[in-house]
Amino acid sequence: MNILEVEKLKTYFFTEAGVVKALDDISFSIPKGSTLGLVGESGSGKTVTAQSVLRIVPKPGKIVGGSIFFEGEDLLPKKEGEMRKFRGKKISLIFQDPTSSLNPLFTIGEQLGDIVVQHMKLKKSEAKEWVIKTLKLAKLPDPENAIHSYPHQFSGGMKQRICIARALLLSPKLLFADEPTTNLDVTIQAQIIALLKDLQRDLGMTLVMITHDMGIVADMCKWVVVLYAGNVMEIGPIDKIFEEPHPYTEALLKAIPRLDQTKELVFIPGNIPNLIDPPSGCKFHPRCQYAKEICKEKIPSLEDIGDGHFVSCHRWKELNNRG
């Protein structure tokens, strides 16, 4: 049973320089109760995917096509007022930077309490108890005093716990965590990852980890979706992805620094392409070490290669001695 099914989703940004195809026809689904890794370089469309599901894509961005089924219901035709009942209640989002995602001029209690009041129509005092309870769940020390404090009075790690609590206030079924550890110290990163793992298990949520850190993916996720330049490159269970990866995923995996490494760091040559005027054929071909003539000419389709593994590559079968 899938909690989320994204089909042929297209989200474009209509900028003055031209149309940026941030998500260009992407499809994937998320099994209920699982942890899925949404992987890709900066600019690959990970964050826009989460924003599209919540329908909060900032201007000049717009969802121009496709469908998003959440528990079988298509979210795209919904009216704004109806959609608001999903945001924060059934689907939540944790932001990359806890500092900028908390309003500096309002106390924690005010910001989080408003969300509870908005969805639950509770009294302020009841909402306050609710907020304290959720802050405890996110292991924020001394939540009774924390609700009277302002964001700048907390450290980065504490702020991220507050943001996690904000996302969990109404026990959402689906939680997007958008690089929740990128802006934190390494020691704090491990704590936040452990917290998210515990919460996912205890609350039975479906968790989408948006990250470019393959280490976190290997540690947390059962399923992986690999995005590149607004296209899905690969979808599959974690072991298959590590065993027989798409050439792009392979390049990402090789770029993980290792402790026993004696040679120079490996990186993927080139940059993510300009999405206003993307390369023809497979968008990864200019940077792919296996690229051939066909990769420049024809856009590959996402092919089912068994065991829930899907790959979008002309040469994958040949490279992995299949077929």
Next chain:
Amino acid sequence: MGLAKYVVRRIIYMIPLVIGISIVSFFVMYAAGDPIQIATMGNPSITEAQRQFLRNYYGLNDPIPVQYLRWLDHFIHGDFGMSLYGGKPVNQIIGSLFWETSKLQLFSIILAFIIAIPAGVYSAVKQRSVTDYSVTSVSIFGISMPVFWFGIVLILIFSYHLGLLPSAGAHGAPSLWPVFGIRDPFLDELAHLILPATVLIFAGLAWHVRLLRAGMLEVLRQDYIMAARASGISERKILYKYALKNAITPLITLLGLEIGLMIGGAPVTEFVFSWPGLGRAYVTAVSKLDFPLIMGITMIITIMVLIANLITDLAYAWIDPKVRLE
């Protein structure tokens, strides 16, 4: 630090400032000319001896520092002396004009602020829409029109041709009320306010709207706004609670300046509408070198600016928890 302690300290700091400004104004004024000469210019039969008598009477023959100290002594006791014209005490002149000017100015400033909030928020949300461009055009139109011209046009239309609103003064004689269909003093005052207030609001509105629009555009891009949206908070609450509080600081600064400067702020409007206000009295006093009145109004303006500054700083601290009062 306690709020009361902070306020008391700030008020104590004002004392040397007020004295400093009074010294500068006093000496600059004396460099401007001889008031008795100006006052008696229209009278060819006056003799030099009579002029000397007047100078002695007003103490203008003493050394300037002595005159200043005498003025300061009276000022500390709350006495601004006698006007050189009409023989009325300056306190009495200022007292009656102060209220009329404050009424007109506060009414306009507050109304401009109230109009600017939805206009600024809306034109930021609907950036580059027809509404945005209309709001911008109207406010730029307001700021570019010369006040005297716009005032005269309003008088021509609403007073002369349509006969709807009074064109001069702050009050009408009760015998005139039926002309405009007015029955009580409050409505009469309101009717007199409308035209001059319209001129002042139009002149100031553009600043408010542009400042708020720019602030809102900046704030609406922030992560915390998207986070509020992602949490299902209603759009009205996001705009008018979470975004507005972050965007309103420049507007508070402007408001503080306007309230501080309002006393001498609108002489042209006061002239056009014959408003019995301090702005008009100030300009007249300067042209006649009516020393006691100039000093009186200057001191009132100084104190108003300093108090408005203090209130602005308190407002910052109230809005932003990171601002410390010290």
